[in-house]
Amino acid sequence: MDFFTPIVDDPYMFGQIAAANSLSDVYAMGGKPITVMNIVGFPINTLDKSILADILCGAADKVRESGAVLVGGHSIDDNEPKFGLSVTGIVHPDRIRANAGVKPGDRLILTKPIGVGILTTAIKRDLLSKESLEEVMNVMATLNKDAAEAMEAYDVSACTDITGFGLLGHTLEMAEGSNVGITIHSKDVPVLSGTRELAEQNIIPGGTRKNHKWIADRVHYAASVSEIDQLILCDAVTSGGLLISVSEESAEALQKSLLERNVQSAIIGVATEDSPGKIKVI
Numbered sequence: 001m002d003f004f005t006p007i008v009d010d011p012y013m014f015g016q017i018a019a020a021n022s023l024s025d026v027y028a029m030g031g032k033p034i035t036v037m038n039i040v041g042f043p044i045n046t047l048d049k050s051i052l053a054d055i056l057c058g059a060a061d062k063v064r065e066s067g068a069v070l071v072g073g074h075s076i077d078d079n080e081p082k083f084g085l086s087v088t089g090i091v092h093p094d095r096i097r098a099n100a101g102v103k104p105g106d107r108l109i110l111t112k113p114i115g116v117g118i119l120t121t122a123i124k125r126d127l128l129s130k131e132s133l134e135e136v137m138n139v140m141a142t143l144n145k146d147a148a149e150a151m152e153a154y155d156v157s158a159c160t161d162i163t164g165f166g167l168l169g170h171t172l173e174m175a176e177g178s179n180v181g182i183t184i185h186s187k188d189v190p191v192l193s194g195t196r197e198l199a200e201q202n203i204i205p206g207g208t209r210k211n212h213k214w215i216a217d218r219v220h221y222a223a224s225v226s227e228i229d230q231l232i233l234c235d236a237v238t239s240g241g242l243l244i245s246v247s248e249e250s251a252e253a254l255q256k257s258l259l260e261r262n263v264q265s266a267i268i269g270v271a272t273e274d275s276p277g278k279i280k281v282i
Contacts, residue, residue, distance in 0.1 A: 003039045003084020007120045007238055008137055011051045015058025016141040018083045021163070021239035023066050026089035027148035028161040028242055030097035033066050033089045038073030041082035055083050066143055095152075099160035099170070100177030106157050107251035108182065108269035111147040111258060112139055112241025114167050115195030115232060121205045122198050132194045139192065139264075140239040146261040147242045154254045155247040162240030166211040168233045170243060171269070172218055172279055178245075181275035184233070185282060186225055188268045191232060199228050207236035219279045233281065245271065 002022040006014045019036075026033045038059065042052050063070050068087070119136040122128040128136075144161060151159065158178060160170050167189065175182045211234040221230055241264075246254050251267055258265040 001086040011054035012058035015055040016062045019059040019062035022085035024161045027144040031089035031091035033068035037086045040075035041078030097159035101158040102178035102245040104273045106245045106271040109244045111265040113190035115192035117236040150257045154250040158245040166234040176277040179276045181272040183280045184269040222282045
C-alpha cells in the first residue's frame with residue numbers, strides 16, 4: 001500500500017500518478033497486479049466533490065491499463081487530500097525479484113529518468129515550463145508494466161523501484177543486501193530535461209538533501225562528479241522506474257527489449273566484488 005498528498009495541480013493526473021506509484025512495488029518484484037482498493041483522505045466539506053471524482057477517475061483508468069480490477073476501498077474526511085492504492089498481485093515463488101541477489105559482473109539498468117523530486121519542487125514554486133511539466137507528469141504516470149514484462153525472459157538477479165530514497169539510496173540497498181560493490185556511471189544516467197538548471201538555482205527538495213547526507217559515508221564520488229550531480233543522483237523520486245540487475249550476457253538483449261517497448265532505459269552501472277556494500281560514482 002502507498003499513498004501521498006498531491007504533487008501536481010491536475011486531480012486526474014494526480015490520480016494516475018498515485019496509482020502508478022502504488023502499482024510499482026508489485027512490478028518491481030516481478031509480479032502481476034490483480035486487485036486494488038482505493039485509499040482516500042479528502043476534505044469533503046471544503047473542496048468540490050468533482051475534484052475527488054477526477055482523482056478516482058484518473059486512478060481507475062491507470063488500474064484498467066495495468067489489467068488489475070478495482071474491488072473497493074476506504075475513505076475518510078481529512079483536512080488535506082491524500083490518495084493511493086492497496087494492491088494485491090501474484091508471482092510464481094521461483095520468479096520473485098528481491099532487492100538483494102545482485103552478482104558481481106551484473107549490469108544495472110534504469111528504466112525511467114530521474115530528477116522528479118527537483119521538478120515537482122519547481123511545480124510548487126510555479127517555476128516549471130508547460131513542456132517540462134507535461135514531461136515529468138507523463139514519466140510519473142507511466143506504469144512499470146512494460147519494464148516488468150520485458151525482464152521476465154532474462155536472467156535478472158535483483159530488482160527494485162526507485163522512489164523516496166533516490167537512485168543512489170536504492171542502489172545502496174541493493175549493494176548492502178547483496179554484499180557487492182556497485183559502480184554507477186553518472187553520464188549514462190537518464191535525467192529529465194531542466195533538472196540541472198533548476199538544481200543550480202537551489203531548487204532541491206529537503207528529502208533529496210537528506211538522502212545525500214544519509215549515504216555520504218558509503219558512496220565514493222569521483223572528483224569530476226560535482227555536488228549538483230551528486231544531489232541529482234540522490235533526488236527523492238515519486239513513481240520512478242525499475243533498477244534491474246541482470247547478467248552481463250543478458251544486459252544488451254534486455255536493454256534492446258526495453259527500448260522496443262518504448263521504455264526510457266539505460267545501462268548505468270556494474271556490480272563488483274570490490275568494496276561490498278559501497279557505491280562508486282564515476
